Amino acid sequence: MKVAETVETKPWTADATQVIQFPAGLLGFENLKQYVLMGSAEEAPFFWLQVVDEPNLAFVVVPPSAVVENYTPELSDEDVDFLGLSSPEDALVLNIVTVRGPTRATVNLKGPLVINRRTLIGKQVIPLNAAEFAVNHPLAVGE
Structure with a gap:
């Protein structure tokens, strides 16, 4: 299944009461399973993926449409x-x-986070077409 943001895709509203479960954790953080997605209009298009059990740990995340065009990671049947x-x-x-650093940031397009909007189950996946994407895609500061 190819997944991509489309005009028909429902926008996501960050809600700190909705706990997202990553049963396998994230790469390098396999023991951390529960997260909340937080953000504000001032921080758009960026969100914080906050670890529930580690209040001092959060990841900056961004919808791929804010970074690249036509990003369609292909998920395995298993995923x-x-x-x-x-x-x-x-x-x-x-x-x-x-x-x-203060003037450089990158985006991992090779290992996207995919979350089921209905069940709030998520997984960091390696798409079948991962060779098409960079793990360190440059993000211009100020974007």
Whole structure:
């Protein structure tokens, strides 16, 4: 299944009361399973993916449409089943931003976070077409 943000895709509203479960954790943080997505209009298009059990740990994430055009990671059948996705519209796709200094940041397009909007189950996936994407896609400061 290819997942992408489309005009028909419902926008996501950050809500700190909605706990997103990542049963496998994130790469390098496999023991951390519960997150909330937080953000504000002033920080758009960026969100904070806050770890529930570690209040001092959060990841900056961004919808791929804010970074690149035509980003359509292709999920394996195993990932689709794991997430319980019935259609591409059920998926919220986010990418982790890495701040590399005061004037440099990158976005991981190779390992997107895919969240089922209905069940709030998420997984960091390696898409079948991962070779098309960069793990350190440059993000211009001020974007």
